[in-house]
Amino acid sequence: MPENMAADEPPSATEILTEADRADLVEALLWQRSAYPFIATKPSIELQAFATTLSVSMARLPISTTAIVRHSAVALAANLIRRRGDIELYESSLRRELGSPDPWRGATISGSLFIGYFGATKSLLDAVSIALTAAHSLPLMPKEQDFAKGKFWNALRQVGSPAVTELEPLRPFTTEIIRWRDAAVHRTTPLVVVDANMQKIGFKPPDQIGRNEVQIIMSADPDADFSIFGTQFPKWIDPMTKPNEWRQNLDTIARIGAEAVVRMALAAKREA
Secondary structure, eight states: OOOOTTTTOOOOTTOOOOHHHHHHHHHHHHHHTSSGGGSSOOOOHHHHHHHHHHHHHHHTSSSOHHHHHTOHHHHHHHHHHHHHHHHHHHHHHHHHHHTOSOHHHHHHHHHHHHHHHHHHHHHHHHHHHHHHHHHHTOOOOGGGOSTTOHHHHHHHHHTTOTHHHHHGGGHHHHHHHHHHHHIIIIIOOOOEEEEOOHHHHOSOOGGGSOGGGOEEEEESSTTOOGGGGGTOOOOEEOTTHHHHHHHHHHHHHHHHHHHHHHHHHHHHHHHO
């Protein structure tokens, strides 16, 4: 487990916060550093339970409140919650834009939002890999603390991490996330377009076409761009297909990371 510079700082003689106050303070900090207070989507019951459990465990440590707030377990928890909240932020924004009365606006803005969405999903993976590295004191360099790196997987197996059993079946899923993120961030904006059957609805200006006469679709190929139309048409999917399909696995991976952080907090209590 990494050393915490403030971990050995004892409670001050003038400490006025009760254990319950300290727990409330830590939990408030976890949420305040995320998008959740500013979006309509509420965190899952599991994420709320994680924040409460972590905060209560940290509040019981015989160290100052300042040392608790600076503890690496709190930083890792805040990062995990922040990343999960970022995904929710992009999902809610996507749903709003895809429902826009102006489908051309919805398609264009959604393409840009998907860059953020896919980046946020990869960032959640990174938050979990960093938490697991810290919880197991894995001898990895920062760039090796990544689901895309074989060294990360090998290190988890070598220490007998209980997370391996659940994560191994999800490895193809993490690879899919990385593929979409890499394409969106480094190569091309996800291809989101308006599907309008002009022969059916008539060749009229876009501002005269009703929203119910068209639909917004997205390429199932993360590397597709407009240049493909000269030779072929891609397979199309509903733009929210990936967010809807990925939600359960993302929650599972977030939980695995949360469990690792809680183990860190409990270990800190035993060592105190």
